[in-house]
Amino acid sequence: MHQYEIAVLYHPDLEVDLSKAEDRVKKIIADNGGSVKSTDNWGKRKLAYNIKGNEYAVYVFYGVELSGDHVAKVESTLNITDEAIRFLITRPDLKAIAKAEVLKAEKAEQAAKRDERGDDDKESV
Numbered sequence: 001m002h003q004y005e006i007a008v009l010y011h012p013d014l015e016v017d018l019s020k021a022e023d024r025v026k027k028i029i030a031d032n033g034g035s036v037k038s039t040d041n042w043g044k045r046k047l048a049y050n051i052k053g054n055e056y057a058v059y060v061f062y063g064v065e066l067s068g069d070h071v072a073k074v075e076s077t078l079n080i081t082d083e084a085i086r087f088l089i090t091r092p093d094l095k096a097i098a099k100a101e102v103l104k105a106e107k108a109e110q111a112a113k114r115d116e117r118g119d120d121d122k123e124s125v
Helices: 019-031 068-079 094-117
Strands: 002-010 035-051 054-066 084-090
Touching (some): 002 019, 002 068, 019 035, 019 054, 019 068, 054 068, 054 084, 068 084
Antiparallel strands (some): 035 054
């Protein structure tokens, strides 16, 4: 099983009742032997350009574990789904994510040390 991130742009009219469309996408993933680990709903956003006559879309990102053999099946099923106007399936760079987390922790630690010493980078007048 590999980790994937699936970005789905839903039709803007589904913003009110998005649960049915999300359940359908989750069912497509489950039917192909995958499991949804996380869901991140960004809400309705303006698109950079019109897609199928829509200026807006509802952005939802799914963290998924899925076998590499079933990715094509998920893509072909999402392709014919009416609710999703666009989607993208990618494999996240886990090494880069881990490195970013380490750097973030180091910066937080340095900031905490500065606060303890009283070095606020402020000029005293």
